[in-house]
Amino acid sequence: MLIKRDFLPQKGKWSLVGGFLEAKESLDQAALRILNNLTGLNDIYLEQLYTYGDTDRDPGERVLSTAYYALIKAGDYHLPIKRESTAKWFPIEKIPNLIFDHNIMVDKAMRRLKRKSLSQPIGFELLPEKFTIPQLQKLYEVIHQRELDKRNFRKKILSMGLLKKLNEKQKSGSRKGAFYYRFDKEKYDDFVSRGFHFEI
Amino acid sequence: MLIKRDFLPQKGKWSLVGGFLEAKESLDQAALRILNNLTGLNDIYLEQLYTYGDTDRDPGERVLSTAYYALIKAGDYHLPIKRESTAKWFPIEKIPNLIFDHNIMVDKAMRRLKRKSLSQPIGFELLPEKFTIPQLQKLYEVIHQRELDKRNFRKKILSMGLLKKLNEKQKSGSRKGAFYYRFDKEKYDDFVSRGFHFEI
DNA sequence: CCAAAAGTGTTGACCGTACACCCATGA
DNA sequence: TCATGGGTGTACGGTCAACACTTTTGG
Numbered sequence: 378m379l380i381k382r383d384f385l386p387q388k389g390k391w392s393l394v395g396g397f398l399e400a401k402e403s404l405d406q407a408a409l410r411i412l413n414n415l416t417g418l419n420d421i422y423l424e425q426l427y428t429y430g431d432t433d434r435d436p437g438e439r440v441l442s443t444a445y446y447a448l449i450k451a452g453d454y455h456l457p458i459k460r461e462s463t464a465k466w467f468p469i470e471k472i473p474n475l476i477f478d479h480n481i482m483v484d485k486a487m488r489r490l491k492r493k494s495l496s497q498p499i500g501f502e503l504l505p506e507k508f509t510i511p512q513l514q515k516l517y518e519v520i521h522q523r524e525l526d527k528r529n530f531r532k533k534i535l536s537m538g539l540l541k542k543l544n545e546k547q548k549s550g551s552r553k554g555a556f557y558y559r560f561d562k563e564k565y566d567d568f569v570s571r572g573f574h575f576e577i
Numbered sequence: 578m579l580i581k582r583d584f585l586p587q588k589g590k591w592s593l594v595g596g597f598l599e600a601k602e603s604l605d606q607a608a609l610r611i612l613n614n615l616t617g618l619n620d621i622y623l624e625q626l627y628t629y630g631d632t633d634r635d636p637g638e639r640v641l642s643t644a645y646y647a648l649i650k651a652g653d654y655h656l657p658i659k660r661e662s663t664a665k666w667f668p669i670e671k672i673p674n675l676i677f678d679h680n681i682m683v684d685k686a687m688r689r690l691k692r693k694s695l696s697q698p699i700g701f702e703l704l705p706e707k708f709t710i711p712q713l714q715k716l717y718e719v720i721h722q723r724e725l726d727k728r729n730f731r732k733k734i735l736s737m738g739l740l741k742k743l744n745e746k747q748k749s750g751s752r753k754g755a756f757y758y759r760f761d762k763e764k765y766d767d768f769v770s771r772g773f774h775f776e777i
Numbered sequence: 778c779c780a781a782a783a784g785t786g787t788t789g790a791c792c793g794t795a796c797a798c799c800c801a802t803g804a
Numbered sequence: 805t806c807a808t809g810g811g812t813g814t815a816c817g818g819t820c821a822a823c824a825c826t827t828t829t830g831g
Contacts, residue, residue, distance in 0.1 A: 400639065404630030428628040428643050430604030439600065443628050511810070528812070529794065551809040552802040711783070728785070729821065751782040753828040 379475070380415070381463045386437055387476045393483070394464075395442065408445040415464060422448040422502040426486055434478050446486040448502035469519065487520075494520050498539055498568070501560055509547050509555035510534065539564050579675070580615070581663045586637060587676045593683070594664075595642065608645040615664060622648040622702040626686055634678050646686040648702035669719065687720075694720050698739055698768070701760055709747050709755035710734065739764050 379391040396411040398404065408423050426444040434440060467473070472483055493499055499520075500513050514530045534540065541561050546554035579591040596611035598604065608623050626644040634640060667673070672683055693699055699720075700713050714730045734740065741761050746754035 398630070401632055403632055404628060404641070407630075425627065427625065428604060430598070430607075430643070432601055432603055441604070443630065509810090526795075527810085528796085531811080532813090533793085548802095552804085553800065553808080553810050554802080555810055709783090726821075726823085727783085728823085731784080732786090733820085751828090752780080752830050753783050755783060 378416075378464055378466050379472070381465075382476065383463060390476045391473050392476045393444075393479045404443050404445075408443075408447075412447055416449075418449065424489075426482065426489060429478055429482070431478075444482045444486070446489070448499065450503060450505055470522070490520055498537075498560065498565060501565065507543060507545070507557040507559055509557055510540075511550075511555055513558075537568070539568060578616075578664055578666050579672070581665075582676065583663060590676050591673050592676045593644075593679045604643050604645075608643075608647075612647055616649075618649065624689075626682065626689060629678055629682070631678075644682045644685070646689070648699060650703060650705055670722070690720055698737075698760065698765060701765065707743060707745070707747075707757040707759055709757055710740075711750075711755055713758075737768070739768060 378394065380394055382388050382390055382392050394411060394415050396407065396414070398407045402410065404425065405423065408425075409421070412421060412423065413419060423445050424447075426446050428441060428443040430441050432439055434442070469483075469487065472480070474480065475483070490499070494517065500508065500516060503516055504512060510531055511527070513534065514525055514527060517530070518525055539561055540558040543557040543559060545557045547557055548554045578594065580594055582588050582590055582592050594611060594615050596607065596614070598607045602610065604625065605623065608625075609621070612621060612623065613619060623645050624647075626646050628641060628643045630641050632639055634642070669683075669687065672680070674680065675683070690699070694717060700708065700716060703716055704712060710731055711727070713734065714725055714727060717730070718725055739761055740758040743757040743759060745757045747757055748754045
């Protein structure tokens with residue numbers, strides 16, 4: 378999600394969403410507040426990415442920026458966006474030139490996400506409650522920017538035992554319909570606490 | 578490397594090394610400067626770890642801390658440490674209670690290092706120019722806090738083709754003596770640029 | 778001659794990858 | 805009936821893990 382800057386410098390260019398830390402809030406709280414102000418969303422997965430501290434990043438004055446990235450469930454982004462006029466979603470491969478070092482931030486976030494997706498079932502944060510295996514596969518394909526074999530993907534994902542199959546099919550998107558699944562929260566917690574690695 | 582605080586609050590407790598960012602330096606430069614002031618070392622591998630921004634981390638006043646960790650070659654730490662009276666090296670498993678959230682920082686650094694050691698030959702930064710395979714193995718054992726099978730370790734490491742065997746033995750440490758090796762810088766760069774993963 | 782660390786190969790289990798066809802259904 | 809995406813199994817090769825004995829040499 379990018380916003381079109383409506384003030385100088387670089388007015389009119391696309392930019393990541395940002396704001397200033399207040400005296401009595403933590404960095405995490407600030408990130409939540411800023412995201413919430415723009416989108417109205419709560420309960421969003423947020424993770425600190427990196428702190429950018431070069432003296433000349435912002436040509437105006439010296440600014441330190443601690444970048445965070447959020448994972449927002451597919452479907453939630455239909456919610457009304459507050460400053461709708463300026464905020465817009467972009468597919469990751471079509472991100473335009475951004476102000477300052479923001480493209481570097483996006484790049485770092487993507488690398489973090491790729492790595493993370495190999496050691497944690499991030500679908501939890503990015504998919505709706507009920508989702509199909511083809512949906513999950515597409516998520517991994519977008520993150521890793523390559524196509525995956527559906528037989529192998531399904532085998533791998535199911536072998537982890539984290540998914541519960543529901544007795545319900547998604548009817549949109551195909552003639553046949555795809556079964557919905559749900560993450561098994563308990564097994565997931567086991568998994569995470571033991572740490573796992575997973576090639577894809 | 579820890580220092581004993583010689584000022585309040587928490588005077589006498591162990592602490593990580595820190596300092597304040599100056600107006601005209603980047604975070605990276607500040608980290609280098611602070612490390613150099615204490616140890617006299619240059620050309621040290623430094624990596625930003627995380628920025629701690631809770632409002633009550635320091636009971637005195639509000640402080641934001643961007644933590645960095647350094648990898649210092651075994652052997653270099655024999656160099657005279659400037660503030661020698663207060664700085665001391667600790668084995669990782671014997672780190673005492675530290676001030677504020679510094680134990681959390683150490684913990685995060687260790688986790689980062691474990692992960693990193695699986696995707697990059699960190700021996701480059703941590704071992705002297707010439708090193709033996711048993712030395713390299715001990716490095717991985719310390720980082721991962723478990724023993725490794727020397728046959729498997731040797732096989733794995735050599736199969737990567739990153740090491741050049743020298744015609745020289747380390748005579749201390751064993752009767753038989755162990756051959757020295759050296760990293761092959763070119764192949765290493767290839768490796769890193771292609772990215773690799775490596776189970777241990 | 779002996780203690781102590783260096784050095785060496787094989788095997789089985791598991792996992793990743795490649796690959797092709799049938800199924801269900803709405804139009 | 806057909807186009808579309810969902811769903812399934814097998815076989816090969818590579819990699820990890822387990823495991824025990826020989827070599828060298830200073831004391």
